Amino acid sequence: MKLYHFTKLLLCIAFFFSSLSFYAQEGGEKPGNSAQELADKLANPVASLISVPLQNNLNYGIGPYNGVKYTINIQPVIPFKLSDNLNLITRYILPVVDQRNITGLNTHEFGLSDATVTAFFAPKSSKLIYGIGPAFLVPTATEKFLGTEKFGVGPSVLVMHQGKGLSVGFIANQIWSVAGANDRADFNSFYTQIFLSHSYKSGASWGVNAEITQNWEGNTTLISLNPTMGGITKFGDQVVQFSVQPLIPIVGHESIRPDWGLRAVIAFVFPGS
Numbered sequence: 016m017k018l019y020h021f022t023k024l025l026l027c028i029a030f031f032f033s034s035l036s037f038y039a040q041e042g043g044e045k046p047g048n049s050a051q052e053l054a055d056k057l058a059n060p061v062a063s064l065i066s067v068p069l070q071n072n073l074n075y076g077i078g079p080y081n082g083v084k085y086t087i088n089i090q091p092v093i094p095f096k097l098s099d100n101l102n103l104i105t106r107y108i109l110p111v112v113d114q115r116n117i118t119g120l121n122t123h124e125f126g127l128s129d130a131t132v133t134a135f136f137a138p139k140s141s142k143l144i145y146g147i148g149p150a151f152l153v154p155t156a157t158e159k160f161l162g163t164e165k166f167g168v169g170p171s172v173l174v175m176h177q178g179k180g181l182s183v184g185f186i187a188n189q190i191w192s193v194a195g196a197n198d199r200a201d202f203n204s205f206y207t208q209i210f211l212s213h214s215y216k217s218g219a220s221w222g223v224n225a226e227i228t229q230n231w232e233g234n235t236t237l238i239s240l241n242p243t244m245g246g247i248t249k250f251g252d253q254v255v256q257f258s259v260q261p262l263i264p265i266v267g268h269e270s271i272r273p274d275w276g277l278r279a280v281i282a283f284v285f286p287g288s
């Protein structure tokens with residue numbers, strides 16, 4: 016399994032670097048729809064842009080049995096125009112998980128985990144960008160150990176500033192369980208991501224983000240620091256963004272904190288939306 020997932024990530028990284036080379040050869044900017052403009056829009060969680068990121072996460076050395084966890088998050092972003100000055104940005108996260116030695120020695124679970132759906136009401140703004148709305152936890156897990164069997168709801172918020180080539184801000188949500196299986200623990204979790212990124216005319220970008228997850232029920236905190244680099248290219252007419260980032264654990268209880276991790280993302284972008 017380790018070789019299998021490691022090979023996956025090597026392929027993702029190879030595609031990433033080949034895409035940077037391909038884009039450099041293409042030279043490709045289009046007036047009014049440049050690679051840098053797309054990179055800046057993709058750095059903005061409430062941009063009016065349809066995208067479908069596939070986020071691959073691999074974590075090693077989890078818990079007392081040195082567990083391995085591979086998660087691919089399917090994360091479509093679909094905007095809706097409510098008025099000339101207000102957009103509704105819907106974001107969906109559907110995780111597919113393959114893990115070993117997490118729940119015990121020589122154990123293996125594979126399947127869907129719980130989905131998260133967020134809806135941001137985002138007024139149009141050229142200076143301070145913000146969005147607010149509900150976040151939902153949906154019990155879509157196909158394995159008992161991969162989900163909560165709870166339905167949850169809570170607020171979500173985004174605040175950021177963006178200039179040409181520079182994006183800085185944070186996104187956060189707090190979700191409480193409100194229904195579900197009585198024999199399962201309540202869900203009460205806070206998540207935030209603080210991010211900074213810089214883009215270039217070529218569509219290449221670099222940045223760093225910190226992800227913080229606070230489980231209030233379990234009284235555990237998990238913090239990781241994640242430097243990232245990415246680029247934009249085309250496969251035929253399809254615009255694609257690639258990025259890779261190491262996942263560096265900073266804080267976390269030994270039962271949930273990995274020794275190290277790696278993330279590779281491919282996002283299919285639809286600029287004309």
